[in-house]
Amino acid sequence: MAEIVLEGITKRYPDGAVAVRDVNLAIADGEFVILVGPSGCGKSTTLNMIAGLEDITEGTLRIGDQVVNDKPPKERDIAMVFQSYALYPHMTVRANMGFALRLAKVDKATSDAKVEEAARILDLTEHLDRKPANLSGGQRQRVAMGRAIVRNPKAFLMDEPLSNLDAKLRVQMRTQISRLQRRLGTTTVYVTHDQVEAMTLGDKVVVMRSGVVQQVGTPQHLYDSPRNLFVAGFIGSPGMNFLNATLEENALRTSVGDLPLDDRTRQLLTRADAPRELIVGIRPEDFEEASLMGGRHGGHTFTVTVDVLESVGSDVYLHFTEEGPARTSELEELAVDSGLADTGVQEHQLVARLSAATRAAEGEQLELWMNTSRLHVFDPATGANLVHPEPTV
């Protein structure tokens, strides 16, 4: 068990491509850190550099109080769980889990005891003498976990360990991993492209895009105060809604009407010297059916035509299309540059989460209320969140 510190870690390939750029990250002892981002964002490369499977071009990597830049994986004392599980197909489960101990020349009795113990924790005892080919996906995943925990390493590195499982099993294993990590208290770095996994598992989430760390924080912090357009669109499901807006005297003019600005927001926008053209973001849960709001004041009320209703029991997701003038192409290009396109957010399509009591019907008009105190306002050129400014990480 140890802390892991990355200082200015950069990975540059011989052809000049930069996979990871200047990552600074301190992972405390026993912390569960998630690296999340779309594919190709450099999260796996970062993990491989921590593991020692890829060379570090620039920067310093410390595990414990040792600089391990040039140490082979063998000397870093870390365990890794791979997306493909990478179980040795010619060995039994027992041999797979005991392989690291065998290489470390741990005596047979100790090694057997450790394997039995890990098998008991992971509910694999009856499968110890089977080969990986005869196991189900979930069992293989547990063997891969077992191989990591028998060694009692300084840190666990997990590279999308759940993405080969079906949805239900994934949720189960997610809980199990979380419980296991808490119980063992081992520093863990976990890579995933699934923001739900990131939100539910981690003490700390690191959002990456194109090899650059976008924001580091607790899941709740990332959700409430995304630093930029990319983080805002990436975190949360369904994702944040985005609208084009023009800054007027006391309001933001959008296709759903003029959104009033409160004093704090206005001050922040003035201080940030905001351009006239802006992007407004709002979470699906910050909408509600106007008639259900009673006489509550504040916010903004507008009328939409319901496209699709999706009921999930506790809530209803209402999809509607942004009306009014089409987005200017210039703004769209800027949005691409600032990473909105990478988040998978559909333009002009908005989602509102309504209480299950809603009377909304598909194809009909509905009055929606929007909580304007929860607005996020982004600079389309830089993608920066102007109402949740944060010192650069």
Next chain:
Amino acid sequence: MTTTHPTAAHQPAAPGARPRRSTAQTRRVVGWSVANVVVVAYALFPVWWIAALSFKDPSTLTDGDFIPSKWTTQNYRGIFQTSEFTRALINSIGIALIATVIAVILGTMAAYAVARLRFPGKRLLIGMSLLIAMFPPISLVSPLFNIERLLGIFDTWPGLIIPYMTFSLPLAIYTLSAFFREIPWDLEKAAKVDGATPAQAFRLVIAPLAAPGVFTTAILVFIFCWNDFLFAISLTSTTRARTVPAAIAFFTGSSQFQQPTGSIAAAAVVITVPIIVFVLLFQRHIVAGLTSGAVKG
């Protein structure tokens, strides 16, 4: 070629396992069966003929029957009586085995590099080995003859082992790299993280998984060396290094007026049998080896 027949013959049998089938299916099964029988008969007929010849008495050798009227093992006893054949057999076994071992060891290392590592000149290396495989051996025989005489390895074991190795290496590299490519990269990473040195990762994880591939390659290379006639006849002059295929060409009858047909047939059977046994025992490996890389298994 013969290795693929059994698999082909099995395919039409599968629908036949169902209790009821349509006439169209029946016709297809019958059609395929007939086709298979014809192909197998065509391929095996010369083998049968040579086997029949080898058991014929010299007096009935030219009677044209496909079944010997008078069975005899005289031809076999004859070839084993003289040192000409036994010596050639020893040469054949020794040369083929040594060439195979060296080619497989070198090939394994080269194939591993080709499949796993990025290094400058990799494409050139692959291209060169392909070039060697495509070069018609006959065009190299005269230069080789001169080179070997100059080096003093003409008519020696190394004189044959070296060209055999050279010509079977591309085959070995190609077959083996296909096998190595199918071993997931992650396994090696896992081994490294588990604390293995590169040598340990290779020995404990990669080699056991590549074993079927190495085995297949060894058989293919061995067959290539065993069957070669061109180099054997051109690069030897005495029984010192002459292998069986070449030695057969030097068989003489017991008198000047007698053709050594019976002895040739017997010798041909003797050197064919080990290959047939090999192929039958390991046909699944060989087919898998030849098609791996093409079909993801």
